[in-house]
Amino acid sequence: MNRNRPTGRQKRTVSGGGNANRRGSGLGTGPVGSGSRPPGSGSSPGGLPSSQRSSGGSTGGGCLWLLLGFLLGRGRSGSGGTKGKGCLSRIIVLFLIIVLLAFLVQYCSGGINPQTPGNNGNSNGSNEYTELFSDFSGSTAAAPSSDLAYRAHEPDYTVSPLAREKKTQNAASGNEIFTIMVYMCGSDLESRSGLASDDLQEMARADLGKNINLIVETGGAKQWKNNIVSSQGNQRYQVVNGGLRALDRNMGKKSMVEPATLSDFIRYCKKEFPADRYALIFWDHGGGSISGFGYDEHYPRDSMTLDEIDQALELAGCDFDFIGFDACLMASLETALVAEKYADYLIASEAVEPGAGWYYTSWLTELANNTGMSTVDIGKNIIDSYVAKIQQEALSTPATLSLVDLSELAGTLPETFKRFSQATSELIATDNYR
DSSP states (O other), X not given: OOTTSOOOOOBOOOTTOOOOBBSSOOTXXXXXXXXXXXXXTTSSGGGOOHHHHTTHHHHHHHHHHXXXXXXXXXXXXXXXXXXXXXXXXXXXXXHHHHHHHHHHHHHHTTOSSXXXXXXXXXXXXXXXXXXXXXXXXXXXXXXXXXXXXXXOOOOOOOOOTTOOOOSSOOOOXXXXXXXXXXXXXXXXXXXXXXXXXXXXXHHHHSOOTTTEEEEEEEESOSOOSSSSSOSSSOEEEEEETTEEEEXXXXXXXXXXXXXXXXXXXXXXXXXXXXXXXXXXXXXXXEEHHHHEEOOBTTBTTOOBOHHHHHHHHHHHTOOEEEEEEESSSOOSHHHXXXXXXXXXXXXXXXXXXXXXXXXXXXXXXXXXXXXXXXXXXXXXXXXXXXXXXXXXXXXXXXXXXXXXXXXXXXXXXXXXXXXXXHHHHHHHHTTOOO
């Protein structure tokens, strides 16, 4: 197991059994915190945490093995005259127990009444709706109330005189074309809990209007909790009002933590959906400065480091209004120094994110109403709706999400950070850091 891969969301027990999981800890506990994350909405009988689900068959199985040992023990203690009959009885009992165990294992692993697998159609493009979200058979994210926005703080609009010029210029006419790219590596967040499907539904519920192109690349999960997205390979969809439009269903299986996969997605979006403004959102686990982004279940020994993200963004050749991480632990100075070369703003969490992640419906709808909205206000809407959702669901994991003006970074922090790094290195070299 690669101990440097991004860490996984873990269970946070709260009253009511809500989806109180997170995208942050669990390093070294198995595949992205295996056995310690709860299922998503609608994917678990009784709302049991995954630590209980993973051993769900062991309770019944343990009792059955005790029963088997008891019966076999009784058979051994029987008289010699009944040995043959006792042996036959034990064989029959053993057979019945094996059948029952097989039934329990299949049931606990979702083998009974399985969800319909993703559509593996041959269409590489479409000019009409190919699926609607009414066809979803997976977990369903409850639509929060319309008064979701939590607005406790006003954003800081001041800009340092040392800031560089913005890479993107917003005319603020309100009619700008805005292409938003969502790089969705489903991982075990989707295969276990359907969290990616939940967020796709949130996106589809937004009133996107005619000026927003919301493009998603899917991959990285062994199973998708809906009957649209396939686990057999990467796919691209455009989110439309109420559903998905297939753009390419037959891309083949590509690692979502390879820089080439990311850069190809960005180039595709820029070519096929040219716009006045661009944004890029990373969706999955996050490991911060050490291990970077992403856990692809098909390629479990790898993650996309910050150096590799830098490489992918350089190859893509696109300037973004903002780069966002719907993932844990990515609001670090090291991440910002990478993103600064390609974007004006970074939206990311300083700590772990609860499993629910961002709430997409409200901020996308607000942006569609005014695509000339400033990036600061877009970021505020993302943060406010996210915090409000966490509060609404009464999750115990703190909600941390920040908007950073990257244009100020190059002129204010690199030299200070360099001096800090040099001083720290000297302390370490002379063993004076204690």
